Amino acid sequence: MRTLHPRLGAGFNRLWAASAVSNLGDGITMVAGPLLLASITADPVLIAGGVLAQQLPWLLFALLGGAVADRFDRRRLIVLTNLGRALALTVLTVAVATGHVPVVLVYLVLFALGTGETIVDTAGGALLPLLVPPDLLPRANARLSATFTIANQFAAKPFGAWLFGLAAAAPFGLDALTFVASALLIASLPIADVSAAGAPASGRRSLRRDIAEGVRRLHGHPLLRTLAAAMGAGNIAFGAAFAVFVLYARQRLGLSDAGYGLLLTTFAIGGLIGAGVAVRVTARFGNAAVLRAGLLVEAVTHATLAWTTRPLVAGAVLILFGVQTVVWGVITSSLRQRLVPNHLLGRVGSAYALLETGGAAAGTLIGGLMARVWGLTTPFWVAAAMMGAILLVVSHRLADADRR
Incomplete structure (x- = not known):
């Protein structure tokens, strides 16, 4: 029982x-x-x-x-x-x-x-x-x-x-x-580790072929491909906005170095809350609805940060952003672990991580250039628009997250 x-x-x-x-x-x-x-x-x-x-x-x-x-x-x-x-x-x-x-x-x-x-x-x-x-x-x-x-x-x-x-x-x-x-x-x-289960010939294959197999599995699964693409593009937006966050905190919000550190802590507070509510929220509303809400939260976060000059408002929206980040991560990690055969899980997970990291790195470079040319709030406005566009493009495809 x-x-x-x-x-x-x-x-x-x-x-x-x-x-x-x-x-x-x-x-x-x-x-x-x-x-x-x-x-x-x-x-x-x-x-x-x-x-x-x-x-x-x-x-x-x-x-x-x-x-x-x-x-x-x-x-x-x-x-x-x-x-x-x-x-x-x-x-x-x-x-x-x-x-x-x-x-x-x-x-x-x-x-x-x-x-x-x-x-x-x-x-x-x-x-x-x-x-x-x-x-x-x-x-x-x-x-x-x-x-x-x-x-x-x-x-x-x-x-x-x-x-x-x-x-x-x-x-x-x-x-x-x-x-x-x-x-x-x-x-x-x-x-008993079963990393090679289901793939008895993997030891005789080249690493290049093994890597290609993982990339093909990620690309060939509609839901996982959608999540990876959304996360990669979303991290471009995130990287662009937060590349200049220390300057944003000082010049836009008027915070000291200590205030900047406190502002970063609000994100961690949100993450802790997200870890506590993730299972209950997804059980109540379903994966698809929560994933869509997460993309909306990201768009609202970037727009709010671009608009406000008040540290308390920025801190509040960063707590919400921290909640969404962890909840999204819990859902997507669990889906990968359920949907991918264990002998491919490392390769699929690493391909997913590469898109995340590559998106953030590209966004950091882009955001710094945008802030230099057009001002500190420009990367946040652009990030908000990007997240809105991502939500519109992938919203209907996320329905599969409830049919796992």
């Missing part, structure tokens, strides 16, 4: 704990990395290069990471990758502690962390359906999203800055330990 709130199981709890630990470490390094670079150089280009070093692997290796995740034992792959990331951070910790830390070393470590992320995130998403029944996937994804928000967005940022002030090497040493702890938890998962 089923209970009203069935347990997700011991296996999921270990995956959840591993995610919480590594997200805390990731958030600490996300804060400490720029602080370290700022202590080495005052060149804004070199400091910005650290962000690029960690993001670039998603553009270079996302598809490859998906193919690797589908070809090898995912549990072992995550363990080895996390131990490798721990080793890279250990090298950086020693370098910082001894006072011999060139900028290029920081770049190399951040690039290594980003490369590992392309493998671990893809493989971890493909492991989840092996641990959780299909009907509980939305609940599991919502819990993982909530954990990310609490550990990475709330707890890690101030803690990482405090640790860096205490001892510059401390944040990186602690992050190395979090990767070791995460690896041990993943190694204890009570599953």
Whole structure:
């Protein structure tokens, strides 16, 4: 007999704990990395290069990471990758502690962390359906999203800055330990990996053919193709608008640096709320209606930010935007995990992630140029129009999200 709130199981709890630990470490390094670079150089280009070093692997290796995740034992792959990331951070910790830390070393470590992320995130998403029944996937994804928000967005940022002030090497040493702890938890998962199930010949095929198979599966599924296209185009709009967000907060809203940080926190608050309501909202209204509402919320968010000069209004709409972002992510992740055979899940997920990342990168470049030529609010108005157009184009195609 089923209970009203069935347990997700011991296996999921270990995956959840591993995610919480590594997200805390990731958030600490996300804060400490720029602080370290700022202590080495005052060149804004070199400091910005650290962000690029960690993001670039998603553009270079996302598809490859998906193919690797589908070809090898995912549990072992995550363990080895996390131990490798721990080793890279250990090298950086020693370098910082001894006072011999060139900028290029920081770049190399951040690039290594980003490369590992392309493998671990893809493989971890493909492991989840092996641990959780299909009907509980939305609940599991919502819990993982909530954990990310609490550990990475709330707890890690101030803690990482405090640790860096205490001892510059401390944040990186602690992050190395979090990767070791995460690896041990993943190694204890009570599953038999079936990453190659249904594809016995995959080991004899080239990685290029494996990647192509994942891309074809994504392109060949009407609903998943629609979601991926909507997300890719939507991230162009998002990237364009938020490329200049720090200048928007200062010049348009009149916020101080502390006020800017507080404004960013509102997005995390919305994400936490979204993780709490995602399952109930989709159960009440259905996936299709919630996905359509999400696209509308994005259009309204960008338009409101373009219009307002009041920080409270901007903060309120960003909370709503944070809710929609997490709810959308829970729905789309759960749909992929249900609709894609497990032996293809890594490749399909990585192709989806590439569209997300590529859209955001393109939008960031476009938004910066638009703001320079036509003013700070232009990217937000353009983003609002884009999201409205996306909603009109894909609205009828989202009906399939309820016929899964």
